[in-house]
Amino acid sequence: MVKYNIKSYPPAAVLKWVEDFRYFLVRFSRKFTPDTVNIIEMVQGFYVSRAIGVAADLNIAEHLRQDEKSIVELAKITKTHEESLYRVMRMLASQGVFVEKKNRYFCNNKLSKTLLDQPDSMRHMVIHQVNGINWKLFGDLTEIVTSGESTFKKHAGMDVFEYMESDPKKNELYNKAMTNTALLVSSAILSEYNFGKAKCVVDIGGGEGILLALLLLKHKKLKGINYDLPHVVSASKKTFENYNVAERVNLVAGDFFNDIPQGGDLYFLKSIFHNINDLQCIELLKKIKSVLPKNGKILIFEPIIEPNNGKYSFAKLYDTQMLVSSVNAKERTIEEFLELFEKAGVKFHKVIKTVSPFSIIEVN
Structure with missing residues (x-):
């Protein structure tokens, strides 16, 4: 590994x-x-x-x-x-x-x-992006723009998450593709945010656990909970063992649409919101709020769409990927995030821009 x-x-x-x-x-x-x-x-x-x-x-x-x-x-x-x-x-x-x-x-x-298969590798992300079903989806872009509906089900016979769960090889490719981007994003997040007061971090939809593992590696007193679907959580065990932090991690299997594990004072949501609709975002925030201690915080890691200034924008570019993947998926402006926070009853604190395409949004 x-x-x-x-x-x-x-x-x-x-x-x-x-x-x-x-x-x-x-x-x-x-x-x-x-x-x-x-x-x-x-x-x-x-x-x-x-x-x-x-x-x-x-x-x-x-x-x-x-x-x-x-x-x-x-x-x-x-x-x-x-x-x-x-x-x-x-x-x-x-x-x-x-x-x-x-x-x-x-x-x-x-x-x-x-x-190459080494740190900084983008091989699996490349395969995920330009081969297989994703290539077909972009071939349907005119149809998608006309109808307002993703054609994912036309090709796969199911939605994107069902598709990943149905085929272990495709799920493995997706998880490895997400891990390929982990070094840049995780290093940027860990260098820009002060985790000094946190005691236990819960990574909602934490995948293979790279972000949490690197965090625990850097902060020796921290504990963590990696929360994801059963087949994903089981695969993450190797990550934490590889970084010698397994004794400080609790692996919890579940579906964040149904419940959220208790015990954390800092909750991570990385690349979650852009895959779900506004109502689901609001309900998810409410669920986390219900288990959040008084001084607890939620950190959301997402690209933020900037005003129309004619400059290159990763968020605007990747929003097209969201468009073809699912009718629910999209990147958001900061104003759209603020509207979600207000409806969920959580308080926006600040945005921290990082060297990666992802920003850190802190709410409590």
């Missing part, structure tokens, strides 16, 4: 400046490029994303971990058509993913190494 470590990042304000400058350069270059070229480059972006998905599926980066290989060797190892594989690899190298050398040899570079 890959073991993550908490990473150190520059201050959020510094990275925000770098991000703004980066997208300033993108917009600046577009001003001096014909509009027809700009739009075609955007449209053809899916060529690259799908090709990266193929490389992730075939585990090309792992095959190149030790040394460079010829396309003949790669085709033999991956049991693929040599010339077709070469054309895909050649294109990826031209986009900065992998390096093409003489005589059709390829090797890894900084970008392709993110597809």
Whole structure:
């Protein structure tokens, strides 16, 4: 099992400046490029994303971990058509993913190494995003925009959560994809928030437990409860054992739509709200409020949609993923969050922006 470590990042304000400058350069270059070229480059972006998905599926980066290989060797190892594989690899190298050398040899570079099975890996997230049913959903985007309904059931015969539960392999891929993003998000959260006064943290829908494990690793006196569906919680046991924090974690199986475990003074909700509708968010907050001690707090970790300022926005981009996945799923503005808090009877305290696309929203 890959073991993550908490990473150190520059201050959020510094990275925000770098991000703004980066997208300033993108917009600046577009001003001096014909509009027809700009739009075609955007449209053809899916060529690259799908090709990266193929490389992730075939585990090309792992095959190149030790040394460079010829396309003949790669085709033999991956049991693929040599010339077709070469054309895909050649294109990826031209986009900065992998390096093409003489005589059709390829090797890894900084970008392709993110597809290795190691910390910072994005391999399972890539497969989750651009292969299988998700690819079909984006093919239905016109239909979804027209009807206002996700086509997930058309392809799977059930909703997204039933689908994950019905197939152990797909559920494993989803959980690993979520874990792939854990290092960036968890490190950002742990570096920006002061957990000094907390005694027991309950991670609602905690998945494989990476966030909670890293938190307990950093704060030796803390205890935790990882709360999720039975098949997810059982898989998280290995995570806590791997970080030597298992003795401070209680694994609780259940459905947060039905009940919430007691005993915590700090409750985590990471990537929960964007998967459920407003009414479900309100009911969930009320359930947590009913078991929250007097000085207890709730931390919500979600991307927040900023005002329409023409700048790049991860939240707005990923909201399209929410649109195709489920009729209930969406990212929210801070005003929409505040409305939920008011209806649930919880008090908004503050928002903390992090170096990741996720913000920390504190309520009590």
